[in-house]
Ligand SMILES: Nc1ncnc2c1ncn2[C@@H]1O[C@H](COP(=O)(O)OP(=O)(O)O)[C@@H](O)[C@H]1O
């Protein structure tokens with residue numbers, strides 16, 4: 324589920340008077356997603372139905388950062404990426420407040436996200452990711468990655484403090500600690516300086532954030548982890564999220580297609596290619612840690628589906644076994 328905040332009819336009606344998007348004809352909450360409350364809004368203008376997404380921003384989004392996220396989405400959409408376009412009210416503002424939460428309306432994107440990833444998804448995914456990176460180049464404002472390497476030890480410590488971690492996952496915090504000892508010294512950023520190209524990255528491009536329609540990508544959503552970081556780290560996140568089979572094995576054919584698609588738009592440098600294994604290990608670490616943190620800190624009564632940290636621990640183990648570049652399809 325992801326409707327944490329209910330919206331009363333009267334409050335919605337008053338909110339919509341600020342916009343010029345037609346007459347409201349339907350409104351429903353969206354069960355999918357974990358971070359924010361999302362609703363589909365349907366309006367009718369001149370007999371034409373139009374769908375929009377209304378998002379109320381919840382706990383993990385810092386309201387001060389919302390203009391950066393909405394600005395990035397606007398920039399990418401204006402530069403040809405199929406991503407939600409924030410809709411401004413009559414006063415020109417896209418960010419407002421509803422039901423005590425920061426709120427925004429964005430355009431609705433057609434298509435469905437793949438419940439099962441097939442090799443045919445991976446090429447278009449790589450191409451779209453590289454297009455996102457190129458389209459983001461002129462968006463100059465930076466947002467540091469709050470879930471980057473500096474955040475990993477504190478996240479692990481925070482989970483360790485909760486006794487549920489050892490009860491539910493015996494030995495896991497020690498394993499993650501040792502893996503961090505190996506990953507952090509190899510991370511391709513020294514004293515804040517990187518030898519690899521940086522830019523705006525999505526940072527959460529999982530299958531549930533990519534819509535397909537007739538075999539092509541019709542939409543990329545959920546930019547609320549986007550940040551300014553190593554472009555190749557975004558590829559590493561996708562290698563983790565798209566290229567492991569349900570049984571936990573890495574599918575090198577998927578990875579090869581993803582990398583080919585990416586490089587058809589933005590060729591990787593030698594340094595980026597060589598860094599992929601450690602970046603992939605870091606990406607697996609990041610999602611194992613946030614999932615672990617959420618797992619032990621989410622009350623059983625909460626109406627949200629917790630994601631299994633072990634799925635990313637298995638991926639991490641693959642990366643920690645030091646596979647060659649060829650094993651990644653490079
Ligand atoms: N612009 C959009 N167009 C169509 N559907 C959307 C759009 N944005 C969100 N959704 C729907 O809402 C769901 C949750 O959105 P998401 O941004 O992933 O939420 P969260 O950030 O809370 O995890 C998506 O799976 C999708 O069904």
Ligand SMILES: N[C@@H](CCOP(=O)(O)O)C(=O)O
Nearest residue numbers: 356357358527529610614630
């Ligand atoms: N992709 C992350 C969780 C973030 O959820 P989303 O619904 O905002 O994509 C994970 O799988 O751990």
